[in-house]
């Protein structure tokens with residue numbers, strides 16, 4: 271699966287790294303790409319990762335998920 275996660279609150283490269291690491295640690299996730307300018311993350315996984323799981327991981331490191339869609 272592949273999902274595009276819209277994220278508010280990232281302001282610099284450190285924020286991008288925090289988000290990338292948090293998402294990379296989730297079970298089944300194989301690749302994470304985070305765009306600071308675009309305010310989104312693309313998450314690819316070899317198994318289904320629920321929207322709730324993605325949302326919780328991003329919020330745990332301090333940012334807000336405003337939308338998740340299939341990518």
Ligand SMILES: [Cu+2]
Pocket residue numbers: 280281282283284285286
């Ligand atoms: Cu930052």
